Amino acid sequence: MLISFIGAWMQVVGAQWLLVDAPNAATLVSLVQAANTLPVMLMALPAGVLADSFDRRRLLLAVQAYFFVVAILLAALTAAGHMTSALLVAFTFALGIGGAVLIPVWQSIIPELVPRTELRATARLDAVSVNVARAVGPVLAGVIITRLGVPTVFALTAVSVVFLAIALLFWRRQQALSQTRERFLPALRAGGRYVWHEPVVRRILVRAFLFVAPAMALWALLPVIANQHLGLEADGYGALFGAMGAGAVLGALVLGPVRIRLGTNGMLAAAGIVYALSLALIVLTASPVAALASLLFAGLAWTSVLSTLVGELQLFLPGWVRARSLAVLVIVFTGSMTVGSLVSGPVAELVGPRATLVIAAIVMVVGVVAGIFLRVPETGHLDPEPAIYWPEARLAFEPEPDTGPVVITVEYTVAPEREAAFLEAMDALQLSRRRTGATRWELYRDGERPNRFVEIFSVPSWEEHLRQHEGRLTATDQEIEETALAFSDPPARGEHLLPP
Numbered sequence: 001m002l003i004s005f006i007g008a009w010m011q012v013v014g015a016q017w018l019l020v021d022a023p024n025a026a027t028l029v030s031l032v033q034a035a036n037t038l039p040v041m042l043m044a045l046p047a048g049v050l051a052d053s054f055d056r057r058r059l060l061l062a063v064q065a066y067f068f069v070v071a072i073l074l075a076a077l078t079a080a081g082h083m084t085s086a087l088l089v090a091f092t093f094a095l096g097i098g099g100a101v102l103i104p105v106w107q108s109i110i111p112e113l114v115p116r117t118e119l120r121a122t123a124r125l126d127a128v129s130v131n132v133a134r135a136v137g138p139v140l141a142g143v144i145i146t147r148l149g150v151p152t153v154f155a156l157t158a159v160s161v162v163f164l165a166i167a168l169l170f171w172r173r174q175q176a177l178s179q180t181r182e183r184f185l186p187a188l189r190a191g192g193r194y195v196w197h198e199p200v201v202r203r204i205l206v207r208a209f210l211f212v213a214p215a216m217a218l219w220a221l222l223p224v225i226a227n228q229h230l231g232l233e234a235d236g237y238g239a240l241f242g243a244m245g246a247g248a249v250l251g252a253l254v255l256g257p258v259r260i261r262l263g264t265n266g267m268l269a270a271a272g273i274v275y276a277l278s279l280a281l282i283v284l285t286a287s288p289v290a291a292l293a294s295l296l297f298a299g300l301a302w303t304s305v306l307s308t309l310v311g312e313l314q315l316f317l318p319g320w321v322r323a324r325s326l327a328v329l330v331i332v333f334t335g336s337m338t339v340g341s342l343v344s345g346p347v348a349e350l351v352g353p354r355a356t357l358v359i360a361a362i363v364m365v366v367g368v369v370a371g372i373f374l375r376v377p378e379t380g381h382l383d384p385e386p387a388i389y390w391p392e393a394r395l396a397f398e399p400e401p402d403t404g405p406v407v408i409t410v411e412y413t414v415a416p417e418r419e420a421a422f423l424e425a426m427d428a429l430q431l432s433r434r435r436t437g438a439t440r441w442e443l444y445r446d447g448e449r450p451n452r453f454v455e456i457f458s459v460p461s462w463e464e465h466l467r468q469h470e471g472r473l474t475a476t477d478q479e480i481e482e483t484a485l486a487f488s489d490p491p492a493r494g495e496h497l498l499p500p
Contacts, residue, residue, distance in 0.1 A: 001106065002129040004064075007160025008099065009137025010144075011071065012036055014153035015092050017145055018078070019085060035093040040334050043100035048327030049187045051105040052320060056112075057168055060105050064165040067098050071158035079151035103330050108323035111314055112173065120259065123311035124252045127303045131248035186464060190437060191324030197434035200316055201325055203374050204309050207268060208329065209336045210367035210374075211305045215275055216340025217360035218282070218298060221353045229354060230288050243292045247299020255304055264312055265375050271304035272368040279361040283354045306333075312376060318384040318474045320467075383475035390469045399498055404461035405439070407497040412453045412488040419451075422487040426455070429484045433457045436472040437464050462498070 051059060074091045077083045083091075107126075114122045144153050182190070195201050226232040226240050259267050278298035282291050310329070317325050348356040399406075414422045423443075430441045438457040446452035459465040473481075485492050 001126075001164055002133060003160050003163045004067075005129055005133030006137040006140065007071075007157040008095075009133050010141040010153050010160070011074075011095060011157040012092070013138045013141035014145065014150045014157075015088055017141075018083065018088060018150050035089050036096045036099070037334060039093060039096035039100040040103065041331055041338075043097055044104055044327040044330045044334075045188065045191070045324065046184075047101040048104040048108075048324035049182075049184055049191060050101065051108050051323030051327075052191070053181050053184070053187055056105055056109045056323070057171065057173060060102070060109065061165055061168050063098055063102050063105065064161045064168075067095065067161040068158050070094050070098065071154055071161070075151045075154035075158065078154055104323045104327035107310070107314070107326040107330075111319075111322070113171075116315065119314050120307070120311035121256055123314065124255055124303065124307040126310070127307040128249050128252040131245040131299070131303065135242050135245040182467070186460065187324075189460075190464065191321055191328075193437070193439070194321045194435045195325055195328050197431055198325075199431070200377055201313065201328075203376050204313050205329060205332045206374055207371060207376060208306075208309050208332050210370060211268075211272060211275075211364070212333060212336035213340040213343075214360040214363040214367065215302060216337050217344040217356055218279060219337075220341040220344040221348055221356060224348070224353045225282060225291075225357070229282075230286065230291055232288060236288060240288075240291060240295055243295040244299035244302065247296040247301075248303040250296065251300040251303035251307070255300075255307070259308065264308060264378055265371065267304055267308050268376070269368050269371055271301040271308075272364055272371070274298075274304075275301040276361040276364040276368075279357045279364070283357050283361075309376075316382060316384060318472070319386065320472050385475060386471045387473050387475045387478045388470060389473065389478050393466075393469065393496060395496060399462040401463035401466075402461050403498055404464075405458045405499075406460075406462050406465045407456060407458045408465070408494060409497065410455040410492050410494045412455065412484075412492045413490060414451055414453060414487050415489065416451060418487050422453070422484070425480075425484040425487065426453075428480045429455075432473075432477045432480050436477065437468050465496075 070091065074083070074088075074095075077087070110122055110126070111119060141153050144156065195205075222240060226236055230236070230240075232240070255267075258270075262270060274297050278294045278301065281294040285291060285294070310326075313326065313329060314322070344356055344360070347359065351359070412422070426443055430443075433441050434457075437459045439460055441457040442455075444454045444456065446454065459468065
């Protein structure tokens with residue numbers, strides 16, 4: 001995967017270099033970057049649906065084949081002299097679509113590659129590979145362009161994806177449970193419901209935005225700071241950029257023991273403070289050496305936050321919705337980068353780049369304070385594995401898969417002295433019902449028999465309700481439901497109601 005990442009960065013640099021002598025070069029070069037990242041925002045969630053519906057290894061192999069074909073065509077047309085500016089941007093957009101599919105599939109397949117206890121370390125290693133590729137890819141592309149030309153760079157981009165394809169072919173994967181494939185639109189809606197009704201996922205997404213948006217001020221304004229404030233040329237800017245990548249590599253070496261001591265929320269808070277201090281130091285110092293040291297810590301903090309959030313999400317998510325939820329994180333991450341970059345420019349025009357970094361540091365600290373009230377629960381002890389514990393639905397007739405909506409009622413009889421604890425347990429059960437498929441949930445008390453409660457929830461179709469029976473529920477959902485059911489004496493009784 002590292003080799004594949006390096007090839008992707010080589011392609012971006014090759015495409016940008018091919019346009020430097022064209023009319024309106026600045027606009028075209030920025031279009032190449034936009035064409036590379038825009039598909040991620042547009043395609044990540046649909047790609048997550050595909051990754052949760054199809055075999056992930058085959059999908060990843062298909063993406064590599066797609067990359068190879070597009071990159072070979074790009075190299076051949078460039079070598080033949082037929083590559084126009086518009087065609088180059090179109091090819092870059094096409095490769096960006098492949099990248100948009102690749103990211104959620106790759107992230108969702110990681111829990112199958114390593115033991116659960118190593119997921120946090122793997123998230124740090126994955127973050128390091130992204131930063132190493134960002135540093136190595138452009139350097140290799142520059143050397144190859146100088147000696148062999150841009151078409152060779154594009155050809156090597158095609159070759160770079162072959163290594164991942166070979167690794168996937170030789171991967172001895174455990175056989176996954178066979179399930180019927182979800183239809184696209186219901187799967188898309190189900191993924192959205194899960195993210196919306198799962199507080200842990202929502203908090204992780206909010207924490208990602210609170211860090212990435214102000215942090216992007218440094219990424220966006222670093223060329224200006226390097227040139228105007230520190231008096232550096234292009235090579236000096238490259239060294240500053242490389243220092244952030246070096247900080248990411250350093251993070252992989254030291255963050256494991258630190259995270260054990262600080263915990264998830266302590267790590268996020270410490271990283272936010274370190275990043276804010278790095279912003280302040282860059283503003284206060286005129287020494288390139290001090291700036292390099294500051295950026296080293298900024299890179300470490302950046303990797304700390306992102307790897308922590310991704311690692312916690314991978315630990316928490318059940319397999320049936322893993323890729324869709326990770327895709328939403330990718331969208332939030334990319335959107336936060338876009339917002340941070342777009343805001344930093346106009347603010348810098350008004351108050352100057354240095355003042356903008358100070359404002360970003362203050363916003364970062366505010367985000368750390370907000371994190372006190374938006375704590376991410378420790379998720380390592382939770383069990384996301386499927387738990388098939390609902391009994392088979394026994395009906396007098398077999399509904400069609402698209403029959404719906406299906407209404408499920410559950411009747412509880414609860415003693416008055418246990419009512420408060422029962423209602424608290426039902427609050428947790430409501431979230432479980434909603435994130436696994438329910439579009440509506442209500443709890444009623446019988447007016448004639450106050451100790452009788454009726455839970456009512458509806459699911460869009462019989463097919464989706466069967467998915468609750470056959471794999472959407474986890475051991476955590478089972479624990480929540482058993483806690484609620486334990487309050488009923490006699491035992492709770494459920495019924496299925498379908499359209500006549």
